[in-house]
Amino acid sequence: MQKQSIFQSKLLPYALVAPQLAIVLIFFYWPAAQAVIQSFLLQDAFGLSTTFVWFENYLELFKDPAYFAAIVRTFAFSLAIAVSSLSFALLLAVMADKPLRGSMLYRTLLIWPYAVAPPVVGVLWVFMLHPSLGVLSRYLRAMGVDWNPLLNGDQAAALIILAAAWKQISYNFLFFLAGLQSIPKSVIEAAAIDGARPMRRFWTVIFPLLSPTIFFLLVINIVYAFFDTFGIIDTMTRGGPGKATETLVYKVYTDGLLGGNLGSSAAQSVILMVIVIVLTGIQFRFVERKVTY
Amino acid sequence: MVEEEGFQRYLAHAILWIGIAIVAFPVYLAIVASTQDNAVIANGQMSLLPGGHFFETYYQTLFVGTSGSTREPVLNMMLNSLIMALLIAVGKIAISIISAYAIVYFRFPFRMAIFWIIFITLMLPVEVRIYPTYKIVADLHLLDSYAGLSLPLIASATATLLFRQFFMTVPDELLEASRIDGAGPFRFFWDTLLPLSRTNMAALFVILFILGWNQYLWPLLITTRDDMQTIQVGIRKMITTTDALTEWPVVMATALLAMLPPVFVVVVMQKLFVRGLVETEK
Numbered sequence: 141m142q143k144q145s146i147f148q149s150k151l152l153p154y155a156l157v158a159p160q161l162a163i164v165l166i167f168f169y170w171p172a173a174q175a176v177i178q179s180f181l182l183q184d185a186f187g188l189s190t191t192f193v194w195f196e197n198y199l200e201l202f203k204d205p206a207y208f209a210a211i212v213r214t215f216a217f218s219l220a221i222a223v224s225s226l227s228f229a230l231l232l233a234v235m236a237d238k239p240l241r242g243s244m245l246y247r248t249l250l251i252w253p254y255a256v257a258p259p260v261v262g263v264l265w266v267f268m269l270h271p272s273l274g275v276l277s278r279y280l281r282a283m284g285v286d287w288n289p290l291l292n293g294d295q296a297a298a299l300i301i302l303a304a305a306w307k308q309i310s311y312n313f314l315f316f317l318a319g320l321q322s323i324p325k326s327v328i329e330a331a332a333i334d335g336a337r338p339m340r341r342f343w344t345v346i347f348p349l350l351s352p353t354i355f356f357l358l359v360i361n362i363v364y365a366f367f368d369t370f371g372i373i374d375t376m377t378r379g380g381p382g383k384a385t386e387t388l389v390y391k392v393y394t395d396g397l398l399g400g401n402l403g404s405s406a407a408q409s410v411i412l413m414v415i416v417i418v419l420t421g422i423q424f425r426f427v428e429r430k431v432t433y
Numbered sequence: 434m435v436e437e438e439g440f441q442r443y444l445a446h447a448i449l450w451i452g453i454a455i456v457a458f459p460v461y462l463a464i465v466a467s468t469q470d471n472a473v474i475a476n477g478q479m480s481l482l483p484g485g486h487f488f489e490t491y492y493q494t495l496f497v498g499t500s501g502s503t504r505e506p507v508l509n510m511m512l513n514s515l516i517m518a519l520l521i522a523v524g525k526i527a528i529s530i531i532s533a534y535a536i537v538y539f540r541f542p543f544r545m546a547i548f549w550i551i552f553i554t555l556m557l558p559v560e561v562r563i564y565p566t567y568k569i570v571a572d573l574h575l576l577d578s579y580a581g582l583s584l585p586l587i588a589s590a591t592a593t594l595l596f597r598q599f600f601m602t603v604p605d606e607l608l609e610a611s612r613i614d615g616a617g618p619f620r621f622f623w624d625t626l627l628p629l630s631r632t633n634m635a636a637l638f639v640i641l642f643i644l645g646w647n648q649y650l651w652p653l654l655i656t657t658r659d660d661m662q663t664i665q666v667g668i669r670k671m672i673t674t675t676d677a678l679t680e681w682p683v684v685m686a687t688a689l690l691a692m693l694p695p696v697f698v699v700v701v702m703q704k705l706f707v708r709g710l711v712e713t714e715k
Contacts, residue, residue: 145605146538147618156535157547160528160593167585168554171565178565232452235445248700249453254710255695257647259665260688263672264459267466267681273477275462309456314707338441367560371649375669389560393650396564405564412561420555 172413178406197407206383207391207408214387217301218365222358225305229312230354234342236313237320247317254310258371265303266376289377293384296377300385303376304369311364312357319353320346359423363416388412460689467491467686474681486682494686499671507687510664513579515694517652517663518645520583522638529592530630534622536593537600538608548597555590559651567654577661582652586645591713592637599633600626636709639702643695664691 182193201207236246256264268276271288280287289295323346331345370389373379379386379394386394392408395401462481466474469484495508535541536548559566566585575581603626611621652663662670668687672679699706 143537145608146540149539152618153535153539153541157532160532160551161547163584163588164551164554167566167588171562171569174565175562232449235448238445240445246449248703250456252696252699253456255643255699256692257649257665259649259669260691263668263684263688264463268459268462273474275479367558409561413557416557416561
C-alpha cells in the first residue's frame with residue numbers, strides 16, 4: 141500500500157527516520173548481534189582468550205538437566221497461568237456482557253489490575269500468603285494445610301501462578317468482553333428461539349464464535365507468563381526454594397548476575413529470542429487470517 | 434434481545450461482585466496493613482479493619498523511607514519513575530511519529546529496508562537481550578542516568594506501526610489542499626497531520642506511560658545509586674530476607690503509592706486506555 145500524493149525531498153526523510161534508526165541500531169541490533177556472536181564463543185576462566193566453538197554452548201545447555209527442567213517449568217507455569225486466568229476472566233466477561241444495570245461500573249472495577257506492576261503484585265500476594273504473618277495463611281492452617289511456600293516448592297509455584305493469573309484477569313476480561321460484544325445478537329436470539337437453554341447457547345454458539353479471541357489471548361498470556369512474571373518471581377520467591385520457581389528469563393538473569401559463563405548466558409538469550417519470534421509468528425499468522433475472513 | 438429471567442440476572446450480579454472482591458482483596462489488605470502497627474502485623478495478629486497509623490506511615494514512607502537497607506524517601510523514587518515513564522512515552526511517540534511520516538509521505542532509497550529494520554524490533558522484548566544491552570549502556574557511561582533508563586526501552590516499533598497505519602487512512606486530498614495553500618512538509622505535518630493524530634497520540638501515551646512506570650528488570654539492572662531508584666525497584670529492596678526487619682506498613686504504603694498513578698490513569702482515561710490497548714495489540 142502506498143500513498144499517491146507525496147512530498148519530494150532528498151535529505152529530509154533520512155533526517156526524520158534518523159533518531160529512531162539510531163536508537164534501534166544501538167540499543168536493539170547491536171546487543172542482539174552481540175548475544176548471537178557470543179553464544180558461539182567460549183571464554184577461558186580468566187577472560188583472556190576466546191575460541192569459536194560452533195554450537196557447543198547450545199549443546200551443553202540441552203544436556204544440562206537443570207536447563208531442561210527450567211524449560212518444562214516455564215511452559216507448565218505459562219499454561220497454568222493462561223488457563224486459570226482465561227477461564228475466570230471468561231466467566232466474568234460473560235456475566236458482564238448481559239444487559240445488567242451498572243455494567244460500566246463493573247467494567248471499571250475489573251480492569252484496573254492491568255495497571256499494577258508485577259513487583260507490586262508480588263509484594264501484595266506475598267504479604268497475603270506469607271507463612272508467618274499472612275492473613276490467608278491463618279485460614280489455610282486452620283484448615284489443616286501445612287502452608288509454607290518459603291520451604292515447599294510446589295506451594296511456591298502455586299503462589300506465583302495465582303499472583304500472575306490475578307494480574308492478567310483484567311486484560312483477558314477486556315478482550316473477552318469486546319469479543320462477546322461483537323457477536324451479533326441475532327445469532328443468539330436464533331438459538332434461543334430454537335429452544336436452547338443459556339448453558340447450551342454458550343457452549344454451542346457463543347464459545348465457538350469466541351475461539352479466535354481465545355486463541356489470540358492464549359498466545360498473549362503465554363508471552364506474558366514468559367517475560368512479565370519476572371517481577372513477580374523476583375519479589376516473591378527469587379526463583380526458590382531450590383529452583384522451584386526459576387523460569388527461563390529468571391535463569392538468564394541469575395546466571396548473568398553470577399557472571400560465570402558468558403557464552404552459555406548468551407545462548408540462553410538466543411533461545412529465548414527464538415521462542416518469542418515463533419510465538420509472535422503464530423500470532424501474526426492468526427491476525428492475517430482474521431483479516432481475510 | 435434475549436430476556437434474562439430474574440434468577441439469572443441476580444446470579445450474574447453475584448458472580449461479578451465475587452469477582453470484584455477477589456480482584457480487590459489483596460489491595461484492601463494492603464490499605465489496611467499500611468495503617469497498622471508493624472509489631473502487630475509481624476506477630477500475625479493483623480486485624481482486617483484499618484488502624485490508626487495512617488498519617489504516620491505515609492509521612493514516613495514519602496519523606497523518610499524505611500529505617501533499614503534503603504533509606505531513600507519514596508517520594509524521590511516516585512519522581513524517578515515519573516521522569517522515566519514520561520521520557521519513554523514522549524520519546525517513543527516523538528521519534529515514531531516522525532519516522533512514520535517519512536515512511537508514508539516520502540519516496541526515498543532504502544525506504545522499505547528501513548521500515549523492516551524498525552518492524553523487526555517488535556519481536557524482541559528487552560528481557561531477552563538484557564546483558565548485551567547492559568554492556569552497551571555501561572560503555573556509553575549511561576548507568577544511573579535517565580537516558581540509560583529510558584533509551585533502550587524506546588527502541589521498539591509498536592508506535593511507528595500504529596502511526597503508519599493511521600497516516601495511510603488520511604485522505605490524499607488533505608495534502609493536495611495544503612499544497613495549494615503553499616504548505617511544505619513541515620507546515621503540513623504541524624498544521625494538518627498532528628492535530629488529526631491527537632486521539633491516537635493520547636491513547637498511545639496512556640499505554641506507554643503505564644508500561645514505562647511499571648518497568649522493573651531494566652531499572653533493577655542499571656541503577657546502582659539509591660537516589661536513582663525507581664519505585665518498583667525500591668519496593669523490592671524493602672523486603673529483607675530476614676522477616677523481622679521488614680517494615681510491612683511502609684512496604685504496603687509504597688505498594689499502594691506505586692500503583693496509584695497508573696491505576697488512576699486507567700480509571701480516569703478508560704476510553705483512551707481501552708483504545709490504546711486494543712490498537713497496540715493489533
